[in-house]
């Protein structure tokens with residue numbers, strides 16, 4: 621068995637989700653200049669498969685600010701192996717909460733989006 625794929629070469633959805641969590645968590649943390657944790661993932665949709673060898677890119681944008689939380693919409697696109705073809709494969713909304721050193725929620729700075 622390959623590490624992150626099934627025997628047919630399809631990358632597991634959990635691996636893709638982990639990359640999206642990493643990308644959007646890093647993006648959210650930079651945006652609010654704070655430690656953040658993932659509290660929820662919504663509307664996770666796998667539109668097309670990802671195959672071994674595809675180049676994977678995650679694109680993030682903030683769609684909502686709360687008091688201590690923010691929602692990041694993530695689109696994942698691939699360039700197919702040995703091909704010019706570029707396709708959107710997955711999207712989801714990741715909600716993060718900014719926390720302090722005590723692990724409790726902290727306000728995020730007000731932003732207009």
Ligand SMILES: CC(=O)SCCNC(=O)CCNC(=O)[C@H](O)C(C)(C)COP(=O)(O)OP(=O)(O)OC[C@H]1O[C@@H](n2cnc3c(N)ncnc32)[C@H](O)[C@@H]1OP(=O)(O)O
Pocket residue numbers: 645656657658659660685686687688689690715717719723724725
């Ligand atoms: C690095 C990582 O990503 S770690 C990966 C896994 N994530 C974790 O381990 C986080 C575990 N969860 C926790 O530690 C806690 O639930 C916390 C700190 C995130 C939130 O603590 P709570 O006591 O629930 O805080 P509280 O009720 O005040 O809610 C804080 C914010 O989270 C939001 N929130 C809480 N639960 C949810 C949910 N299920 N979906 C969406 N938003 C939520 C609230 O609406 C609130 O947002 P707002 O202040 O913008 O209005």
